[in-house]
Amino acid sequence: MENFSLILAIVVITALAFDFTNGFHDTANAMATTISTGAMKPKVAVAMSAVLNLVGAFLSIEVANTISKGLVDESGIQPEVIFAALVGAILWNLLTWLVGLPSSSSHALMGGLVGATIASVGLGGVHGDVLVTKVLIPAVAAPLVAGIAAMLATRLTYKLGQHTSEKASGKGYRAGQIASAGLVSLAHGTNDAQKTMGIITLALVAGGALAPDSDPPVWVIVSAGLAIALGTYLGGWRIIRTMGKGLTDLQPQQGFAAQTSAATVILASSHLGFSLSTTHSVSGAVMGAGLGRKGGVVRWSTATRMFVAWGLTLPAAALVAALAEWVTAFGSWGTAVVAVFLVASSAAIWVISRREVVDHTNVNDTEEPPGVVTTAMAAVTPPPVGTVTEELSAAIPAPAAAVAAETTAPANSSTPTPAV
Numbered sequence: 380m381e382n383f384s385l386i387l388a389i390v391v392i393t394a395l396a397f398d399f400t401n402g403f404h405d406t407a408n409a410m411a412t413t414i415s416t417g418a419m420k421p422k423v424a425v426a427m428s429a430v431l432n433l434v435g436a437f438l439s440i441e442v443a444n445t446i447s448k449g450l451v452d453e454s455g456i457q458p459e460v461i462f463a464a465l466v467g468a469i470l471w472n473l474l475t476w477l478v479g480l481p482s483s484s485s486h487a488l489m490g491g492l493v494g495a496t497i498a499s500v501g502l503g504g505v506h507g508d509v510l511v512t513k514v515l516i517p518a519v520a521a522p523l524v525a526g527i528a529a530m531l532a533t534r535l536t537y538k539l540g541q542h543t544s545e546k547a548s549g550k551g552y553r554a555g556q557i558a559s560a561g562l563v564s565l566a567h568g569t570n571d572a573q574k575t576m577g578i579i580t581l582a583l584v585a586g587g588a589l590a591p592d593s594d595p596p597v598w599v600i601v602s603a604g605l606a607i608a609l610g611t612y613l614g615g616w617r618i619i620r621t622m623g624k625g626l627t628d629l630q631p632q633q634g635f636a637a638q639t640s641a642a643t644v645i646l647a648s649s650h651l652g653f654s655l656s657t658t659h660s661v662s663g664a665v666m667g668a669g670l671g672r673k674g675g676v677v678r679w680s681t682a683t684r685m686f687v688a689w690g691l692t693l694p695a696a697a698l699v700a701a702l703a704e705w706v707t708a709f710g711s712w713g714t715a716v717v718a719v720f721l722v723a724s725s726a727a728i729w730v731i732s733r734r735e736v737v738d739h740t741n742v743n744d745t746e747e748p749p750g751v752v753t754t755a756m757a758a759v760t761p762p763p764v765g766t767v768t769e770e771l772s773a774a775i776p777a778p779a780a781a782v783a784a785e786t787t788a789p790a791n792s793s794t795p796t797p798a799v
Contacts, residue, residue, distance in 0.1 A: 386458045386714065387586040391579055393465045393721075395606040398575035400472040401484040402432065402610020404618060405571060405657055411622035412634035412665065413560040414742060418553040421619075421739035428564040429612035435568020436576075436604030450489065450514070451496045451581075452504045454591070459707040459714060460495045461582040466721050467491035467700030473728045475688055479617035479737075482688040483656035487696040488574055489514050494697025498704040517648060518656060518689075522663025525644045529664040532636035533671025540632065552631035559638035564611075566645035567657050568604065575603040616737040622662065626685075627669030627677045637661070637668035659689065 410424040419427070468487040475482040489510075496504040536552070576595040579602075583589040589596070595603075629637070641664040645657055662685060669677045706713045 384458070384586060386462070387582060387588060389714070389718065390458045390462045390465070390582040390586075393462055393469070394575050394579045394582065395602060397465050397469050397472070397484075397488065397578075398572065398603050398606035399610040400469055400476070401571055401575065402429075402607040403613050403615040404472050404476050404484050404610075405567060406611045406615045407481055407618040407622040407661075410560055410564075411619045411661075412629050412637055412668075413556050414619060415622075416553065416556065416629055416631045416634045418556040418631060418634065419560070421616075421742055424560065425612055425739075427561060428567075429608040431561050431564035432568040432572060432611050433604045433608040435565040435570075436572035436600060436607065438565075438569045450506060450509050451492060452500070452506070456496065456504070456581065456585045457499065458582050458586045460499045460704055461492075461578060461585065462714065463495040463498070463704035463707055463717065464488070464491035464700045465578070466703040466717055467494060467696040467698070469721065470699055470724055471692060471696045473725055475692075476615055476617060477728050477732055479621045480685055480688045481618045481622050481658045481662055482685075482692050483518070483658045485571060485574055485656045485658075486514070486518065486689075486692040488578065490693035490696030491700035492578070493693070494700035495704040497697075498701035499708075518659060521644055521648065521656065522659040522666075524663075525641050525660045526663035526667030528640035528643070529633075529637045529667035530671035532640055533633050533668045536632040536636055537672065552635045555635040556631055556638060559635055559642060562642040563638050563645070563657075563661065566642045568607065570645055570648065570657055572603050572607045575606065576600055579603065616739065616742045617732075620737055620742050621681065621685075622665060626662070626665055626681050629665070629668060630672065633668035633672055636671065637664040640664045640667070 406425055406428060410419070410421075410428050413419045414421050414424050465488075468484070468491040471482070471487040471490075472484055493505050493510065576599050579599045580589065580593065580595045583596075583599075584591055584593060638661075641657075641661040644660045644664075648660075666677050666682060703717045706717050
């Protein structure tokens with residue numbers, strides 16, 4: 380570790396800061412449905428998720444190796460490039476958190492790394508085949524696979540429970556949600572915590588503190604796991620609200636189906652070394668579960684904003700990282716300017732967020748009214764039996780309602796006719 384320079388220390392600290400933002404940005408992936416259906420109290424849910432994120436960080440290093448050894452050419456990378464990549468990723472995480480959009484922290488990191496690398500050494504520094512096969516294809520496939528699986532699983536759960544009382548089935552599926560939420564948290568640790576491990580390992584190799592092709596040291600695994608766990612515990616309440624209430628309204632059966640489907644996709648991808656987005660997987664599963672219930676709807680206005688954020692994540696983070704790399708290339712003062720800009724921008728975003736606080740006390744408030752599609756579907760859905768009479772009674776003035784009730788009363792009714 381004799382080569383552990385000041386810039387390398389700055390990169391490691393910045394990487395752990397990104398890991399922290401990844402934690403609170405992605406808490407919704409594991410716990411939004413559990414919180415929105417009432418299966419767990421908000422603070423308890425995020426505490427459990429934090430612990431399991433930490434445990435998951437120790438289960439595999441396949442995704443970390445994809446980042447540190449596969450995506451870019453290690454030989455052409457300097458620590459300043461990693462620093463610039465992290466700046467782009469952190470700022471995108473904070474901006475999307477501010478507006479409550481569940482975008483991908485993973486893709487923000489990938490975009491930042493690609494943009495900074497291209498700005499530093501050109502297109503040749505990026506392994507395009509790895510970017511396509513292990514990042515871009517999973518980005519498209521993960522939400523589709525998780526969404527279809529969740530939709531089918533939701534229909535199956537309702538089919539199997541159609542002869543079970545609503546109270547009993549709700550209680551059972553709430554317990555199932557707790558287990559499946561724990562599985563998603565564990566899967567999140569095996570995938571997202573490793574990305575920071577990979578980026579720190581890449582920085583250590585670039586700075587000469589590790590030999591090329593090295594696996595992440597133990598201290599890197601521990602620090603990355605702790606950073607993401609701490610961020611998870613603080614809870615990204617804005618995004619939890621969007622995922623749990625703003626996207627669709629979930630019942631316990633749907634929450635269980637969504638979380639189980641997403642966890643399966645994430646764990647399989649971690650085993651294969653695919654650096655997919657847990658946000659994409661869980662969001663796709665939530666939408667699939669929303670469509671899987673008869674009469675269930677998705678708020679497509681929220682979903683559309685989310686899709687736009689997904690599409691912008693890679694290029695936006697890449698552009699910011701490329702600009703940061705261009706400034707850091709001027710030397711130590713350039714790196715200092717970028718560091719000050721990052722701290723000032725982060726502080727400004729936090730101050731803006733205090734204007735409308737979202738925390739565990741109001742996280743289940745509906746984020747926005749239903750969109751056009753939801754309203755139209757509700758308008759053509761037949762109301763339950765008895766609802767029409769109740770609505771008429773509420774709308775008609777009291778004397779007229781009495782006359783209407785008398786007119787529609789059975790012929791053998793013993794109620795006396797009021798005198799005129």
